[in-house]
Amino acid sequence: MAGSTRVVVIGGGFAGVMAANRLTQRDDVAVTVVNPRAEFVVRLRLHQLVAGTHDAVVEYREVLADGVRLVVDSVTEIDAAGRSVTLAEGGVVAYDYLxxxxxxxxxxxxxPGAAEFAYPMATLEAARRVRAVIDGLPAGAGVTVVGAGPTGIETAAELAEQGHRVSLACGGALGAYLHPRARRAAAKSLARVGVRVIDGPGSKVTEVLRDGVRLGDGRTVPGAVTIWTAGFGVPDLAARSGLATDAVGRLLTDETLTSVNDERIVAAGDAVAPSGVPYRMSAYTAGCLGAHAADTVLRRMASLPPEPMTVFFGAMCVGLGHHAGIYQLAGRDDTAIGVYVGGRLGAKLKALTYKFAVKHLVNEAGKPGSYTWLGNNKRQQLLAEATPERAGADSA
Structure with missing residues (x-):
């Protein structure tokens, strides 16, 4: 519409869709989402895609507000001075805010060997490749899952439930975030479904072989397929575009999620490092950051100062197959406490996280501005305590 403020959202995941939907509460905002896929990826279900129990996608028409323009393409460059983005398939999209x-x-x-012999699963395309490989395995073939964060644990449990012989190479503690009590419960649940947990000193994978992995203590774990869930990376778009980033490439912002280079650029999701100290990755975090990024833009449009972001992490949920889960409660500093919900009730709570992660987007599309979350007055204390090492560390 004539006179509209143009907002371009790069990325159509939980953060991008939440931001786009929230922006539609003003009818003088024209929102464009640029995303490389025509389907919305329910990323927290990718382990189920690998196991063949869910396709991990929904149609954008189900989660994206009416009136938001979806461009299926990738952005190759951000021209901050010219306020435009260049698309991979050709063309330029101008913006007032990004x-x-x-x-x-x-x-x-x-x-060594990971690029040749290991299969990542952090994207839809990668997870589909893994699914195809798993489908082609002969009966009894071993599968090694590397990484014992939530994705690794959930993938190992799902595959074991499907009858595969699974080893989980933890590279340290099983579920490092979990309280020791919850960790012991998780280990029992994994053993119950047949997962061989390899944790503790010497369990870090130092080489991926064609038919297994080699660990730091010299042991070799045989397996027909190695699935890699450890580590974390972000696209280098911000760095290539001349914007300030942290050591791993996340866009550096202030606490309002505004780029330190340009107040017309606001960030949300996994690829943002407010004050150099990123938030913990999750679909919940992405939704909160996306909503706040939209609020920052809307406040600037209204000539109001943007407010600092704050979010309270009350818990983290890890699935252990269809019949068990761990709902780990946390303190205000995002440190796990000795209280958790396990077993079948934990599995039911995990199932609810799948439902509500998408439902929050649907609700915001229907009633923009309605999404709310709890703040955390510990954020400033955490920033004061943060070391340079922590500020550049992986938040996965």
Whole structure:
């Protein structure tokens, strides 16, 4: 419409869609989402795609507000001075404000042999490749999952439930975020479905072989397929475009999620590092950051100062197959406490996270501005305590 403020959102994941939907509460905003896929990826279900129990996608018409323009393409460059983005398929899209929500993927340059013999699963395309490989395995063939964060644990459990012989190479503690009590419960649940957990000193994978992996203590774990879930990386779009980033490429912003280079660029999701100290990755975090990024833009449009972002992480949920899960409660500093919900009730709570992660987007599309979350007055204390090492560390 004539006189509209043009907002381009790069990335159509949880953060990007939440931001786009929230922006539609003003009818003088023209929102364009640029995303390389025509389907919305329910990323927290990718382990189920690998196991063949869910396709991990929904149609954008189900989650994106009416009136938001979807461009299926990739952005190759951000021209901050000219306020435009260049598309891979040709053409330029101009903006008045830009929301940078490009998401994350697997880390590159992992260990010897990983590029040749390991299968990442952090994107829809990668997870589909893994699914095809798993489908082609002979009966009894071993599968090695590398990485014992939520994705690794959930993938190992799902595959074991499908009857595969699964080894989980933790590279340290099983579920490092979990409280020791919850960790012991998770280990029992994994053993119950047949996952061989390899944790503790010496369990880090130092080489991926054609038929297995080699660990730091010299042991070799045989397997027909190695699935890589460890590590974290973000697209280099911000760095290539001359914007300030942290050591791994996340866009550096202030606490309002505004780029330190340009107040017309606001960021959300996995690829943002507010004050150099990123938030913990999750679909919940992405939704909160996306909503706040939109609020920052809307406040600037209204000539109001943007407010700092704050979010309280009350829990983290890890699936252990269809019949068990761990709902780990946390303190206000995002540190796990000794209280958790496990077993079948934990599995039911995990199932609810799948439902509500998408439902929050649908609700915001129907009633923009309605999404709310709890703030955390510990953020400033955490920033004061953060070390340079933590500020550049992987938040996965």
């Amino acid at each position: 929301i940078y929500a490009v998401g994350s993927g697997s880390a590159e340059g992992l260990v």
